[in-house]
Amino acid sequence: MSTSTENETGVAVAVGAAAGTAAGVEVADCVHCGEPTEYPATTRGVTLCPVCEWQEAQRTACSG
Template sequence: MSDDHRAIGADGPAGESRRAVDTATAAGPPYAECVLCREPTEYPESHKGITLCPVCAWQEAQRTACSG
């Protein structure tokens, strides 16, 4: 698994500065964390099931599409 999406534009480990900006500017309910990279997702914390951020969802779709 690649950690590239977490390191882009991040000052600290695992994208801490980007996460701080995302949660500070996000209007709405507290957002659930991605189960893979812990970035905020588009889902509220009350969302049931596995929550993935858009980047991890795209990467997971790529993995499953090529696993014929």
């Protein structure tokens, strides 16, 4: 069972099964904000939480 809670930006984030804790899988922390991501801790490279992924996509999107 997963629940949700609000982080400091007021965005609801999943806690529990959705974050991988119920399955016993350790999740990686976001390199920008430190929140749990949707990726296992063994994932290589930059791991971002859904909020930071969305913000990064907005920053790098073509604006023209």
